[in-house]
Amino acid sequence: MKKLINDPARVVDESVEGFGWAHADLVTVHRDPLYVVRADGPVQGKVGLVSGGGSGHEPLHAGFVGAGMLDAAVPGAMFTSPTPDAIAPATLAADGGRGVLHIVKNYTGDVLNFETAAELAEADDVEVRTVVVNDDVAVEDSLYTAGRRGVAGTLCVEKIAGAAADRGDDLAGVAAVAERVNANVRSMGVALAAGTVPHAGVPSFDLTESEIEIGIGIHGEPGRRRVPMASADEITEQLTGPVLQDLGLGEGEQVLLFVNGMGGTPLSELYVVYRRARQLVEAAGASVARSLVGSYVTSLEMQGASVTVLRLDEELTALWDAPVRTAALRW
Amino acid sequence: MKKLINDPARVVDESVEGFGWAHADLVTVHRDPLYVVRADGPVQGKVGLVSGGGSGHEPLHAGFVGAGMLDAAVPGAMFTSPTPDAIAPATLAADGGRGVLHIVKNYTGDVLNFETAAELAEADDVEVRTVVVNDDVAVEDSLYTAGRRGVAGTLCVEKIAGAAADRGDDLAGVAAVAERVNANVRSMGVALAAGTVPHAGVPSFDLTESEIEIGIGIHGEPGRRRVPMASADEITEQLTGPVLQDLGLGEGEQVLLFVNGMGGTPLSELYVVYRRARQLVEAAGASVARSLVGSYVTSLEMQGASVTVLRLDEELTALWDAPVRTAALRW
Amino acid sequence: MTLDVAWALRWVRRSAEVVAEHRIELIELDRQIGDGDHGENLHRGYTAVVARLDALDAPPAQVGDVLKLVATTLMSTVGGAAGPLYGTAYLRAAKVTGLDELDAGAVVAMLEAGLEGIVARGKATTGEKTMVDAWSPAVAAAVAAADQGAEPGAVLDAAAQAASSGAEATIPLVATKGRASYLGERSAGHADPGATSTALLLHAAADAATGTGPA
Amino acid sequence: MTLDVAWALRWVRRSAEVVAEHRIELIELDRQIGDGDHGENLHRGYTAVVARLDALDAPPAQVGDVLKLVATTLMSTVGGAAGPLYGTAYLRAAKVTGLDELDAGAVVAMLEAGLEGIVARGKATTGEKTMVDAWSPAVAAAVAAADQGAEPGAVLDAAAQAASSGAEATIPLVATKGRASYLGERSAGHADPGATSTALLLHAAADAATGTGPA
Ligand SMILES: Nc1ncnc2c1ncn2[C@@H]1O[C@H](COP(=O)(O)OP(=O)(O)O)[C@@H](O)[C@H]1O
Ligand SMILES: Nc1ncnc2c1ncn2[C@@H]1O[C@H](COP(=O)(O)OP(=O)(O)O)[C@@H](O)[C@H]1O
Ligand SMILES: [Mg+2]
Ligand SMILES: [Mg+2]
Ligand SMILES: [Mg+2]
Ligand SMILES: [Mg+2]
Numbered sequence A, B: 001m002k003k004l005i006n007d008p009a010r011v012v013d014e015s016v017e018g019f020g021w022a023h024a025d026l027v028t029v030h031r032d033p034l035y036v037v038r039a040d041g042p043v044q045g046k047v048g049l050v051s052g053g054g055s056g057h058e059p060l061h062a063g064f065v066g067a068g069m070l071d072a073a074v075p076g077a078m079f080t081s082p083t084p085d086a087i088a089p090a091t092l093a094a095d096g097g098r099g100v101l102h103i104v105k106n107y108t109g110d111v112l113n114f115e116t117a118a119e120l121a122e123a124d125d126v127e128v129r130t131v132v133v134n135d136d137v138a139v140e141d142s143l144y145t146a147g148r149r150g151v152a153g154t155l156c157v158e159k160i161a162g163a164a165a166d167r168g169d170d171l172a173g174v175a176a177v178a179e180r181v182n183a184n185v186r187s188m189g190v191a192l193a194a195g196t197v198p199h200a201g202v203p204s205f206d207l208t209e210s211e212i213e214i215g216i217g218i219h220g221e222p223g224r225r226r227v228p229m230a231s232a233d234e235i236t237e238q239l240t241g242p243v244l245q246d247l248g249l250g251e252g253e254q255v256l257l258f259v260n261g262m263g264g265t266p267l268s269e270l271y272v273v274y275r276r277a278r279q280l281v282e283a284a285g286a287s288v289a290r291s292l293v294g295s296y297v298t299s300l301e302m303q304g305a306s307v308t309v310l311r312l313d314e315e316l317t318a319l320w321d322a323p324v325r326t327a328a329l330r331w
Numbered sequence C, D: 001m002t003l004d005v006a007w008a009l010r011w012v013r014r015s016a017e018v019v020a021e022h023r024i025e026l027i028e029l030d031r032q033i034g035d036g037d038h039g040e041n042l043h044r045g046y047t048a049v050v051a052r053l054d055a056l057d058a059p060p061a062q063v064g065d066v067l068k069l070v071a072t073t074l075m076s077t078v079g080g081a082a083g084p085l086y087g088t089a090y091l092r093a094a095k096v097t098g099l100d101e102l103d104a105g106a107v108v109a110m111l112e113a114g115l116e117g118i119v120a121r122g123k124a125t126t127g128e129k130t131m132v133d134a135w136s137p138a139v140a141a142a143v144a145a146a147d148q149g150a151e152p153g154a155v156l157d158a159a160a161q162a163a164s165s166g167a168e169a170t171i172p173l174v175a176t177k178g179r180a181s182y183l184g185e186r187s188a189g190h191a192d193p194g195a196t197s198t199a200l201l202l203h204a205a206a207d208a209a210t211g212t213g214p215a
Helices: A011-022 A084-094 A108-123 A153-166 A171-183 A232-247 A267-283 A314-321 B011-022 B084-094 B108-123 B153-166 B171-183 B232-247 B267-283 B314-321 C005-021 C023-033 C038-055 C063-077 C082-095 C104-122 C132-147 C152-169 C179-187 C193-210 D005-021 D023-033 D038-054 D063-077 D082-095 D104-122 D132-147 D152-169 D179-187 D193-210
Strands: A027-030 A035-038 A048-055 A072-078 A100-105 A128-133 A185-193 A211-214 A225-228 A254-261 A287-294 A303-312 B027-030 B035-038 B048-055 B072-078 B100-105 B128-133 B185-193 B211-214 B225-228 B254-261 B287-294 B303-312
Touching (some): A011 A035, A011 A048, A048 A084, A084 A100, A084 A108, A084 C063, A108 A128, A108 C104, A128 A153, A153 A185, A153 A303, A171 A185, A232 A267, A254 A267, A303 A314, B011 B048, B011 B072, B100 B108, B108 B128, B108 D104, B153 B303, B171 B314, B185 B232, B185 B254, B267 B287, B287 B314, C005 C023, C005 C063, C038 C082, C132 C193, D005 D023, D005 D193, D038 D082, D038 D193, D082 D104
Parallel strands (some): A048 A072, A100 A128, B048 B072
Antiparallel strands (some): B027 B035
16 A cells, blocks of 8 residues: 555544645634634524535545535544534534534444434534435445435535525525435446555455446445446446436436546546436436536545436526535635 | 546547536537637637647646636647647637747657647747746756656646736736746656556556655656655655755745645545645745645546645736636636 | 452453454455444544543543443544444443442343444344344343353353354345445355454453453 | 659558557557657557558659658647657658659658758757667668668668667667656666667668569
C-alpha cells in the first residue's frame, strides 16, 4: 500500500484539518468531536441540513457544506459511520431555530448512529427529521432486509434539499422534498479495481485483470456479481439498464444524468460512460435536462464509476439549478 | 489494463463527445478536426484564449473553456500534442477581433505544433501571441535545454489571463499578465504509481511497492529521481521545498497554494498534502491567501500529487477571484 | 463464588487484549463480506476504553459502573454498526448489574440484557448472520448452566463456548442483515465478523472469572 | 538507375508496414525515456498516409508530390514532437524533389533537405539524443556514397545503415532535447525512439529501391 498519508490512525483528522484551512471562507472545522459546519452558520430561520458517514468518500459530505447545501457534515473513520457524540453537537450547531434534517445513507451503522444522535439532539430541544437515502438498485430491496444502500444519489438529495431549505421551506417541507428526490433517484456502480483502506493496508477486495465487480457499494464491499471485463459501452449498459428499469422511466420524461467516478478513474473515461448512458436514456424516450460528471461520491481510489438518474420535474429542476457555494459543488 | 473505454483509438473522440453533450450550455465541440469552443463565443471585442495539448490531463484544457477562462481548447491524442490543422481553426473560432493568446505548455511537441498553427492563423489575419508555461521546478532549466515543463501552473495562467481578457485588456496586456503569472508560479510533483495510456496497455513506468518517483511530469514521463516511499509530510517537504526556493518566496508575501491530484489519488490524501504544504509556506514567512485542492491537471489515473505555489499581488488576486464559469472551475 | 468489580475490570482489559490480538483477523473477516473495518473499529474502541479506565481518579464501585463506561466509550469511538450495537448491549447490561457482586443469576440477566439491547437496535433474529447468532446461543447456554447450578465463571464459560459455536455456524449462512447482506448468496462461506468478536469478548469474560489478581 | 514516383509510393507503403511492425517496439522505447506514444503516433500518421494515397483519383506525378502528401498528412495526424519534425523533413524534401526521377545527387539533396528541416524546427545538434543523431550520419554516408559514384539505391542503403548505427549510438547518450531530457542522467542506457524510427524509415526507402513491383 502506497498512500499520501502519515499515519492510518490520523488520516481523517489531518485531512479534515487541511480541508478546513483550505476552505476557511466556507467552513469551520470543529475538532474532538470532529465535525464541519458552515463558517457563516447557523443560518437563523433556515432549516439545518446535516449529513455524514464514513470517510473515504470525499468530497462527500464535507465538500458539500456551504450555502445552498449542507449546514454540517460529520466525517467518521474511514468507511465507518461517525458516532452520536459527534453527530449530536453538529446537529445543534446546524440548527437555526427551525429544526434539522439528517440525511443518512442507508447502512446499518449510519442509521443506528444517526438515530441515537437524533434522540440526543431532541433532548436538547432541536427538532430532527431523518431521510434515509437508498438509491442503489444493485441491492434488491425485497430480498435483503437491510434494504438498498445509499450511494451517489445522496448528492442529489443534499443539493436539492439544501435549495428547499434555502428558499425557506419548513422542516416537514424540506424533508418531503428530500424524500421525493430519494424516491426518484436510482444508481448503480461498477468497480474495476478496489481501493485500499489505510488501516487495512490491502485492497478491499481482489479482482483479476479480466474481471470486474458489478453493483459495487462505496465502502469497498464487493458487489453483486463478478463478470468478465467488457467495453465501456457494455458496462454502461449493465449499469444504466437496471437504473432505468427500476425508475420506470417513461417516454417524454426529463432527467438529471449523473456519472460519478469512484476516485481512481480518469475524468476522460467518465465522459465515455456518460456518452453511452445518455444514449440509453434517450433511447428510453426520456431526455437529459441536467448533467453532472465527476468524482463526487468516491470510495478512496477505487477504479470504477456509477450511473445515477434522477427523474426531474419543474420544481426539482429549479431547486437543482439554485445557487450553491461549497468546496466541491458550486454554481 | 482495465479501463472504461471502448477502443483505445476512439477514447478521445468519444470522451470529448460526451463532454460536449454534458456541457452543451458551456461549450460546443467541433469534430474533425477536434476542438472545443465556448458555446457563446467568439466574444466580440475580447482577446481570445486558446490552449491545448495531449489528452489524458482532464479536466485540463476543455474543462476550462467558458466565461472567464478559455475560449477554445484543442485536445490531442493521449499524451500527444494536437496538430496545427486543429489548433489553427480553433484559433480562428476563438477570435473576437482583438487577437488570440496561445497558452502552451513547454513540451517540444506542443511548442512546435502551436508555432505552426500560429503561422497558419496569422495567414488568416488573426494576430496571435504565445505564452509558454514552464512552472515545473523538477526540471533544471540551465542543464537541460528543453527547459522546464509546463504542469499544474498552467491552470493559474489560464484562469488569470482569462480574467484579464474578460476585463478588456488588449492582446499585449493579456499576454503580459499571462507571462507574469508564469514568472511567479512553480510546481513539483510526485508519483506513487503510473497511469496507463490506453494504446500502450501497460503503465508508463514501473514502481515497486516501496519506491516513488519525485519530479514527475504529467505525461507519464518518469521523474528526476526514485526514492523510497515516505510519509505524506516528508514527500510534501520534498515537493514544496524546491518550489519555495525556486520562487525565492520572501517574508510577508501572499500566495495561492494549489495542491493538484494526478488522477488516481483520493481527495482526502490531497488535503493531507495541502495541510503540510501550508505549514511549510507559513514557516517560510509567507501567507496563503487563496487555495485550490483537487485533481485538475492529471495524468490519467496516475497516483500522486503536485504542489503549486503562485506569488500573488493585489492585481493577480483580483483576477483569480474574478468570476469563472467552466465545466471544471466555477465561481 | 461471585464476580466483583475487579472481575469486571479484568474482563475489560482482557477484552482490549484479545481485540488487539485478533484485530487483523477481524479486519480480514470483514474484508471478505463487509468493508474491512470491524477489527479496526473495535480496536479503536477498546483502546479508548482502557485509556478512560486508566484516567479514572477512583476505581468504579460496581460492576454496572464498569459496563457503563464501556458502553459510552464504545458508542462514542467505535462507530459503524458494531458501535451502537455493542454500546447498547453494554448499556443494557450495565442497567441490570448495579451490584457489587454478580451471582450466576445476575450473569444470566446481564447477558440477556445485552442480547435484548442488540436486538432492540439491530432488529435481527437468529440466522441472519450477525452477532445475534453468537449472543443468542450464548444466552441459552448461560441459562441452562445456571439452571444446573453452575458457578458464575462456569456460566460465562458455557456462554463463551456457545458463542464460539454460534460464530462458527454463521459460516454457511446467507446474510440478510448488515453490510454482508449486499453480497447475497456470496456472503455464504465466511464467518460473520461481529459474531466472531462476540465470542472473543465472552471468552474474555470467562477468562477474567478464573483470574485472581487485582484489575 | 534512378528512382521514380513508383519508388516513392513503394517507400511510403513500406514505411507504413515497418511502422506497424515496430509499433510496440517504438512505444516501449518511448516508454523508457519519454511518454510511450512514439510508435502509436507514427502508426496513426502512416495509416492516414496510406488511406489518403488509396483515396487519390490519379497517382501523383512526381516524387515531390508523394513526399508532400506524406508531409501534410504527418503534420495533421501525428502530433507530438515527431509530427512537426517529420512533417517538416518531408516538406523540405518534397521541395527539392519536384522531379520525375531521382539520381544519386537528388537522393542526397532530398536527405539533406530533410535533415535541415528537422534542425530548423527542433534546433537540436548531434549528440543530444534525438532523431538528428540518425539523420546526420545518414546524410554524411549518403554524401560519401554518392561521391564514390554509388547508384541511388546504394546511396539510400548507406544512409539507412548509417542511421541504424546512429540510432544505436544514442544508447549511452544523455538527452538534452525533447522529453527524454527531463530524465537527465537516467536517459542514458536507452536508444532514442525518434532516431530508431528514422533508421526504420530510411531502410524502407532503401528496400523500396530494390523492389520492382508496382506501387
Ligand atoms: N442489524 C444488525 N443486528 C445485529 N448485528 C448486526 C446488524 N448489522 C450488522 N451487525 C453486526 O455488525 C458487524 C459489522 O460491524 P462493523 O464492521 O464494525 O460495522 P460496519 O458494517 O458498519 O462496517 C457484522 O459482522 C454483524 O455481526
Ligand atoms: N528538438 C528536437 N529535435 C529533434 N528531434 C526531437 C526533438 N525533440 C524530440 N525529438 C524526437 O522526437 C522523438 C519523440 O517523438 P514523439 O514521442 O512522437 O513525441 P513526444 O515527445 O511529443 O511524445 C524523440 O525520440 C526524438 O527523436
Ligand atoms: Mg464500516
Ligand atoms: Mg507525446
Ligand atoms: Mg465493517
Ligand atoms: Mg513520445
